[in-house]
Amino acid sequence: xxxxxxxxxxxxxxxxxxxxxxxxxxxxxxxxxxxxxxxxxxxxxxxxxxxxxxxxxxxxxxxxxxxxxxxxxxxxxxxxxxxxxxxxxxxxxxxxxxxxxxxxxxxxxxxxxxxxxxxxxxxxxxxxxxxxxxxxxxxxxxxxxxxxxxxxxxxxxxxxxxxxxxxxxxxxxxxxxxxxxxxxxxxxxxxxxxxxxxxxxxxxxxxxxxxxxxxxxxxxxxxxxxxxxxxxxxxxxxxxxxxxxxxxxxxxxxxxxxxxxxxxxxxxxxxxxxxxxxxxxxxxxxxxxxxxxxxxxxxxxxxxxxxxxxxxxxxxxxxxxxxxxxxxxxxxxxxxxxxxxxxxxxxxxxxxxxxxxxxxxxxxxxxxxxxxxxxxxxxxxxxxxxxxxxxxxxxxxxxxxxxxxxxxxxxxxxxxxxxxxxxxxxxxxxx
Numbered sequence: 001x002x003x004x005x006x007x008x009x010x011x012x013x014x015x016x017x018x019x020x021x022x023x024x025x026x027x028x029x030x031x032x033x034x035x036x037x038x039x040x041x042x043x044x045x046x047x048x049x050x051x052x053x054x055x056x057x058x059x060x061x062x063x064x065x066x067x068x069x070x071x072x073x074x075x076x077x078x079x080x081x082x083x084x085x086x087x088x089x090x091x092x093x094x095x096x097x098x099x100x101x102x103x104x105x106x107x108x109x110x111x112x113x114x115x116x117x118x119x120x121x122x123x124x125x126x127x128x129x130x131x132x133x134x135x136x137x138x139x140x141x142x143x144x145x146x147x148x149x150x151x152x153x154x155x156x157x158x159x160x161x162x163x164x165x166x167x168x169x170x171x172x173x174x175x176x177x178x179x180x181x182x183x184x185x186x187x188x189x190x191x192x193x194x195x196x197x198x199x200x201x202x203x204x205x206x207x208x209x210x211x212x213x214x215x216x217x218x219x220x221x222x223x224x225x226x227x228x229x230x231x232x233x234x235x236x237x238x239x240x241x242x243x244x245x246x247x248x249x250x251x252x253x254x255x256x257x258x259x260x261x262x263x264x265x266x267x268x269x270x271x272x273x274x275x276x277x278x279x280x281x282x283x284x285x286x287x288x289x290x291x292x293x294x295x296x297x298x299x300x301x302x303x304x305x306x307x308x309x310x311x312x313x314x315x316x317x318x319x320x321x322x323x324x325x326x327x328x329x330x331x332x333x334x335x336x337x338x339x340x341x342x343x344x345x346x347x348x349x350x351x352x353x354x355x356x357x358x359x360x361x362x363x364x365x366x367x368x369x370x371x372x373x374x375x376x377x378x379x380x381x382x383x384x385x386x387x388x389x390x391x392x393x394x395x396x397x398x399x400x401x402x403x404x405x406x407x408x409x410x411x412x413x414x415x416x417x418x419x420x421x422x423x424x425x426x427x428x429x430x431x
Contacts, residue, residue, distance in 0.1 A: 039158065041072040042101040042125070044080055048109040054116055054140045055109050061144045062107065064187055065151035065165040068412060070387065070405055071158060075101055090128060097125050105154070116140040120150055122157070132157050144189070164383045168426040169390055170204035170213060171401055175418025181215050181228075186383075186403075186425075188414030194228060195235070201226075204424045207250045214238065214248045214257065225259055239272065239279075247291045252298040258282075260290035260303075269303055269320070282320030293336050294318075302326075302336035302345055313347050315362070326360050329367055335379050340386040346370070348378040348391075357391050359406065370408040381425045390414070390423040 043066065046059040066072050083095045096104055104123040109116060115137050122132035134153055136146045148165035155163030167186045172179050176193065179200045184191040195201050197219040204215045213228045225238040225248050239245060244262035251257065258271050269283040269292045283289040287307030294301055302315050313327040313336045327333035330349035337346050339359075349358045351369070355376040360367045371377040375395030382389055390403045399419045403412045414423075 038071060038073040040075060040100045040102045041066065042075050042080065042096045042099070042104045044106070045077070046107045046109050050109075050111065054143045058107070058109055058116075058118065058143045058147050061147035061187070061189075062151060065147060065163070066105075066154065068187065068403075068410075069151065069155050069163055069165075070410055071155060072103075075099055093123070093125050093128050101125050107150075111140070112137070114139060116143055116146070118143075118146050118150070122154060144185070148185070161385045161387075162428060164385055164388060164425075167384060167428065168210075169381075169401070169414070169423050170206065170426070171415070171423040172202055172204065172421040173415070173418050175420075179421075181213070182420075184414065188401075188412075191415070191417075203247050203422055205249055206424060206426045208252055208254045208427055210426055210429055212250075212254075214250070216246050216248075225257075249293045249301075251294050252296060258292040258294055258301055260292060269301070271318075282316070283323075291334060291336065293338060295338050296340055296342045300342070302338065304334045304336065313345065313360075315345075326362060326365060327367075328365070329358070330356075337381045337389075339382050340384060346380040346382060346389055348380065357389060357404075370404060370406065372408060373411065379422045381423055383425050384428045388425075390425055392421045392423060 043063060046055055048055045063074065067074055079099055083099065085092050085095065093104070102125055104125055106121045108119045111117070118136045120134045121130050123129065124131050132154065134150055136149065138146055151165040152163035155161070164186050169184050169186060171182055171184070173182045178198050179202065180193055180197065181195040181201050181204050182191055182193050197217050199217060199219040201215055201217045204213055206213055211230055215226055216223050217226050222242045223244055223246055225245050226235050227238050228235050238257070244267065246260050248257050248259040255275065256271055256273055258269060260267050260269055266286065267288045267290050268281060268285065269289050270279050270281050272279045285305060285307045287305050289303055289305045292301050292303040299318055300315055301318055302313060304311050305314050308325060310331055312325055312333045314323055314325050316323040326345060327347065327349065330351045332350035333347055335348045339345065343363065344359050344361055346357060346359045348355045355378050356369050357371040357377045357380045358367050358369050370389065371391065373393070373395055375393050377391050377393045380389045380391045388403055388405055390401060392399050393402050399421055400413055401415045401420045401423045403414060404410055
């Protein structure tokens with residue numbers, strides 16, 4: 001949950017809290033992740049009789065998607081331009097291999113009226129055989145979408161998992177003068193505003209089918225959970241009442257939502273059925289319980305609680321039983337997000353005065369620090385393939401959204417305008 005919202009909740013509830021204990025000494029176990037060898041990919045410029053803006057956009061978007069995938073090392077096109085191509089495929093493949101190329105991607109673009117046709121062939125340079133072929137036909141304005149889909153298919157071929165170029169990231173931005181909800185493509189392009197409450201809107205959360213997005217807004221004068229229906233564009237309050245309501249998460253089947261609400265001056269976790277509107281309370285704690293997040297299999301809920309004396313991440317069964325703490329380093333741990341496998345949780349952990357993104361293995365309770373850069377790093381969210389994390393960082397002044405891989409090696413800045421917070425990576429669109 002956005003730390004601003006947590007602090008408001010703390011102030012709201014603090015008069016009802018017990019005295020807090022001093023945090024234990026900080027102990028951090030850093031586990032190095034796996035390293036995957038990259039494939040050397042030869043990707044010459046898109047072949048087309050027209051080098052117009054759409055072909056250039058296709059070329060740029062596809063190159064960027066493949067480069068950011070972390071799977072390929074793209075051979076520099078300056079090197080490729082020095083290759084003496086003969087037109088004989090066998091001889092040309094030998095030339096590409098001499099540069100270290102392992103895979104070749106050939107893309108052609110042509111027009112049929114207002115439609116653009118994109119044909120792609122992927123070759124194994126070792127055997128000389130085509131290993132993947134794709135053809136797309138769509139309005140030329142959708143050429144970036146074609147690039148994203150093609151990139152995801154290529155990643156799927158080599159890894160068994162779809163890439164994330166076609167996914168979307170929701171986030172909060174103050175670029176309009178108010179905190180509103182925005183969306184952007186996974187590469188940071190196509191940023192667009194979807195709320196206009198002219199108030200404070202926070203904590204966007206996707207439904208499993210991507211047909212809805214929940215968020216918290218203060219537009220009514222108090223924090224309430226709203227839902228956007230993307231089919232109609234309608235925005236509605238999920239639950240009425242002036243209790244301090246915050247931080248929601250959809251169940252994997254989309255039929256329920258878990259959220260936190262102030263009750264008698266203290267914040268607890270509740271589950272609500274979206275059809276019947278019935279509400280069931282899960283936690284009974286003198287501490288602040290908030291920021292619940294449903295696990296991918298639907299059996300567990302992670303949440304933040306101050307019951308141990310300061311904010312920590314806990315996990316409980318969906319019935320509210322078997323509560324156990326999973327964060328032990330740092331003196332402020334918040335903002336849990338589940339790895340798609342359900343075996344790991346990432347969250348923000350304050351260590352030596354700065355928030356870092358860390359990942360805890362639930363079976364071993366081993367924790368790895370992911371972000372090692374300057375500034376505070378908060379609000380992590382896993383990509384649907386589990387290979388990437390998006391998060392908010394205050395490095396360099398202001399707050400912007402970045403993407404890093406789960407090893408903390410790559411780091412890509414996505415936003416520039418205004419301050420940007422609370423990124424939430426979408427699930428895959430259903431095919």
